[in-house]
Amino acid sequence: MKNIILAIxxxxxxxxxxxxxxxxxDWIDINSNHIITIKSNxxxxxxVWNNNLLFDINAEExxxxxxxxxxxxxxFDEINRHTVKKTxxxxxxxxxxxxxxxxxxxxxxxxxxxxxxxxxx
Numbered sequence: 056m057k058n059i060i061l062a063i064x065x066x067x068x069x070x071x072x073x074x075x076x077x078x079x080x081d082w083i084d085i086n087s088n089h090i091i092t093i094k095s096n097x098x099x100x101x102x103v104w105n106n107n108l109l110f111d112i113n114a115e116e117x118x119x120x121x122x123x124x125x126x127x128x129x130x131f132d133e134i135n136r137h138t139v140k141k142t143x144x145x146x147x148x149x150x151x152x153x154x155x156x157x158x159x160x161x162x163x164x165x166x167x168x169x170x171x172x173x174x175x176x
Contacts, residue, residue: 075099077145078126082166091143091153091166093126103128110134116141130155 075095082091088109094102103116103126116128124145131138141155151166 075121077124077148078143078151080171081169082151083169084164084166087164090169091151093143100126105130107134 076097078093078100079095080093082093088107090106090108092104092106093100100118100121103118105114105116112133114130114133116130118126118128120127126143128141128143129138130141137157139155139157139160141153144152146152149168151168153164153166155162
C-alpha cells in the first residue's frame with residue numbers, strides 16, 4: 056500500500072513539473088511587435104517579461120496564479136497607463152494563447168514559440 060501511494064505521488068509530481076516547463080521560452084505574435092519571455096523550471100514559473108520592440112520597453116508581469124496549463128499575470132502598461140490581466144493557455148509545444156482584459160479591453164492573441172538559437176563564438 057505504501058508503494059502504491061508513493062507511485063501515485065511520483066506520477067502526480069512529475070505531471071505538475073512538466074506542466075510548468077511547457078511555458079519556458081520566447082513567444083512571439085507575428086502580427087505585433089511584442090515578444091513574451093517566460094522563464095520557468097520544473098517546479099514553477101519564475102518570470103514573465105513583456106518586450107515591446109517598437110518602443111524598446113521591457114516590463115515584468117506579476118505572476119498571480121499558475122495552473123497545470125494556464126498562467127495568470129498582471130501587467131501595468133506604461134504607454135497607456137492601465138493595468139491588464141493576462142491569462143496564458145498552453146495549446147501545444149509551439150502555441151500559446153493569451154487573453155488579456157481590463158475594463159475596456161478583452162482580446163485574444165496567439166503566440167508561437169521562437170526556436171532556441173545557439174550562438175557560437
